[in-house]
Amino acid sequence: MNDVTSDADIAALSYEQARDELVRVVTELEQGGATLEQSIALWERGEALARRCEQWLIGAKERLDAARAAAEG
Numbered sequence: 001m002n003d004v005t006s007d008a009d010i011a012a013l014s015y016e017q018a019r020d021e022l023v024r025v026v027t028e029l030e031q032g033g034a035t036l037e038q039s040i041a042l043w044e045r046g047e048a049l050a051r052r053c054e055q056w057l058i059g060a061k062e063r064l065d066a067a068r069a070a071a072e073g
Contacts, residue, residue, distance in 0.1 A: 010048045015056035022049040 010018065025046040028034065034042060 007048055010045075010052050013049075013052055015053060015060075018049045018052040018056070022046055022053065025049065 013021070025042050029039060029042050029046070
C-alpha cells in the first residue's frame, strides 16, 4: 500500500490521475486485507481524491458554461 500523501499532493493531480488513484483505493478497500488503521487512511485518501475529482468537474462545467454564454452573445 502507498503511504497516504498530503492534500497538497492530491491538489497537484490531474482529473485522470485522481480518478485512477481513487479507483485503486476503492479496489484496495473492497479486497478487505487492510488493517483498521490502514482502511481508515485509505478511506480518508479516497475522500480527498473524490473531492479533487469533483473540483475538476465543477471547473470544467464552469468553463463550458462560460464558452456557451460567450457563443450566445
